[in-house]
Amino acid sequence: MxxxxxxxxxxxxxxxxxxxxxxxxxxxxxxxxxxxxxxxxxxxxxxxxxxxxxxxxxxxxxxxxxxxxxxxxxxxxxxxxxxxxxxxxxxxxxxxxxxxxxxxxxxxxxxxxxxxxxxxxxxxxxxxxxxxxxxxxxxxxxxxxxxxxxxxxxxxxxxxxxxxxxxxxxxxxxxxxxxxxxxxxxxxxxxxxxxxxxxxxxxxxxxxxxxxxxxxxxxxxxxxxxxxxxxxxxxxxxxxxxxILELEIELEPDASELEVNIALNETHIRRGDITEYMIRSVDVRKKYADHSVEEKQSVSQTTGDIFIGNNHFGKYKGELQVVLKDMPEDKRKNKIAKVVADEHFLIEYIKPWSAFKLVNVK
Missing domain, CATH: 3.20.20.70 (Aldolase class I)
Structure with missing residues (x-):
């Protein structure tokens, strides 16, 4: 303990x-x-x-x-x-x-x-x-x-x-x-x-x-x-x-109730076969497969940003991603939050199969 x-x-x-x-x-x-x-x-x-x-x-x-x-x-x-x-x-x-x-x-x-x-x-x-x-x-x-x-x-x-x-x-x-x-x-x-x-x-x-x-x-x-x-x-x-590592995040003003629920009320597991561009929490997309995630205006993906796949992302709808490297915008994903700047360095401690949680900044 x-x-x-x-x-x-x-x-x-x-x-x-x-x-x-x-x-x-x-x-x-x-x-x-x-x-x-x-x-x-x-x-x-x-x-x-x-x-x-x-x-x-x-x-x-x-x-x-x-x-x-x-x-x-x-x-x-x-x-x-x-x-x-x-x-x-x-x-x-x-x-x-x-x-x-x-x-x-x-x-x-x-x-x-x-x-x-x-x-x-x-x-x-x-x-x-x-x-x-x-x-x-x-x-x-x-x-x-x-x-x-x-x-x-x-x-x-x-x-x-x-x-x-x-x-x-x-x-x-x-x-x-x-x-x-x-x-x-x-x-x-x-x-x-x-x-x-x-x-x-x-x-x-x-x-x-x-x-x-x-x-x-x-x-x-x-x-x-x-x-x-x-x-x-x-x-x-x-x-x-x-x-479990909990990252503090700042929610986007237009984050929907569903997106907030996916982000804050689930224990996320990083996919084991990792990519250097993002942390992928994939179990949540199965849980929310029958829910609608409406498309929003797309924005570029910057380190520390958090995205959720929308209705145009097929089987990846509902998947939560934490950006590790800057990427171009992707209209199939909605930006719903960002990790607070002081905690960016903690993201690297989320290893393959690591559990982590997201909490709204106080």
């Missing part, structure tokens, strides 16, 4: 505001919490008190809590790699290792007696995970999560992100990555240009960031890196279809 998460930074925020944020996130279907000890400057006792309170609150909401740590945190708090009891006492479900060790230490951590999950940093294209498993790390207690990047232009490039993610997915490890709120101002550091994993996401609407990560097929959990996301952002993420 794909999950959504939020981040909180207790040393940078007010406890009651954190609690209200977690309650709101849970109400919109969020199930996990990322929080950070990397920037912790208080004493071990103060950290224990603050983090225990907020983690206990999150756990009462049935949210999983992962703490971000590094070798410096272990040193500052005098924690042994062989005894993770401190994190267990805080109530955490696991710890994220921002920096790696030698493979053996991580493997030992995965066999901790507290059942803590060990989340590995995925944002390095090295054989890190394989090394840990070679040292007999317990795969059942290993999960992975990418970094976020507070400084603009420092996020991961897409191809590198894909290669890093594949290293974890091939072992069946649960994966996570970060997206950024357009309004959140709180993070672990003073610089906060957004807290996303992929640089290309930094200025995109938050729902498109999430759709993209899930569309790759390589990311299970999506976490908002900065706090606090707006209620509108939480709501739109909570409403996303986590299993």
């Amino acid at each position: 794909k999950r959504l998460g939020v981040s909180i930074y207790p040393e940078k925020s007010m406890m009651e505001e954190d609690k209200q944020y977690l309650k709101m996130a849970k109400a919109y279907g969020f199930d996990r919490v990322f929080t950070c000890l990397l920037s912790a400057s208080k004493s071990k006792e103060e950290l224990m008190r603050e983090f225990t309170e907020i983690i206990t609150f999150a756990k009462a909401l049935h949210m999983e809590v992962i703490l971000d740590v590094s070798p410096a945190v272990f040193d500052k708090l005098s924690i042994s790699y062989d005894d993770l009891g401190f994190f267990h006492e805080l109530g955490a479900d696991g710890i994220r290792l921002d920096l790696g060790f030698d493979g053996l230490k991580e493997a030992k951590m995965t066999n901790n007696p507290y059942g803590l999950k060990i989340e590995l940093n995925m944002s390095n294209d090295v054989d890190y995970l394989s090394n840990i498993l070679t040292h007999q790390g317990n795969k059942d207690y290993i999960i992975g999560c990418h970094n976020f990047y507070p400084q603009k232009y420092t996020g991961l490039p897409y191809d590198f992100f894909i290669e890093c993610s594949k290293r974890f997915k091939k072992y069946g490890i649960r994966t996570a990555a970060f997206i950024t709120s357009s309004v959140g101002q709180i993070g672990p550091w003073d610089i906060n240009d957004g807290l996303c994993t992929l640089e290309q996401h930094r200025n995109l609407p938050i729902n498109i960031q999430a759709k993209h990560l899930w569309a790759t097929g390589l990311i299970d959990d999506i976490i908002i890196g900065n706090a606090y996301a707006s209620e509108a952002e939480l709501r739109i993420l909570g409403e996303l279809n986590r299993d």
Whole structure:
């Protein structure tokens, strides 16, 4: 099951505001919490008190809590790699290792007696995970999560992100990555240009960031890196279809009730023997074979446009097509909508036999 998460930074925020944020996130279907000890400057006792309170609150909401740590945190708090009891006492479900060790230490951590999950940093294209498993790390207690990047232009490039993610997915490890709120101002550091994993996401609407990560097929959990996301952002993420890619479209003013019904109320399947010019949803033409699709004025076919075959298209009447490459006009087809510009790049994730849905832009 794909999950959504939020981040909180207790040393940078007010406890009651954190609690209200977690309650709101849970109400919109969020199930996990990322929080950070990397920037912790208080004493071990103060950290224990603050983090225990907020983690206990999150756990009462049935949210999983992962703490971000590094070798410096272990040193500052005098924690042994062989005894993770401190994190267990805080109530955490696991710890994220921002920096790696030698493979053996991580493997030992995965066999901790507290059942803590060990989340590995995925944002390095090295054989890190394989090394840990070679040292007999317990795969059942290993999960992975990418970094976020507070400084603009420092996020991961897409191809590198894909290669890093594949290293974890091939072992069946649960994966996570970060997206950024357009309004959140709180993070672990003073610089906060957004807290996303992929640089290309930094200025995109938050729902498109999430759709993209899930569309790759390589990311299970999506976490908002900065706090606090707006209620509108939480709501739109909570409403996303986590299993089927949904493209937002703008309907043409003259789209008929039948055409709107075909577009919005069906789950479309891309034909398996593909063409480079269009995505063809052919099952719908069988369902609507006895319906009349009146011809409209023909227009040229532009990338991202959506057409439906009209009465002059013979057996192809009712077939829905998403244009991939510009084509000349065809009077046998009616233009009924277009994919919103920001989501054009998502069309390429509709593979042969992929299911997808179309939703009217809100």
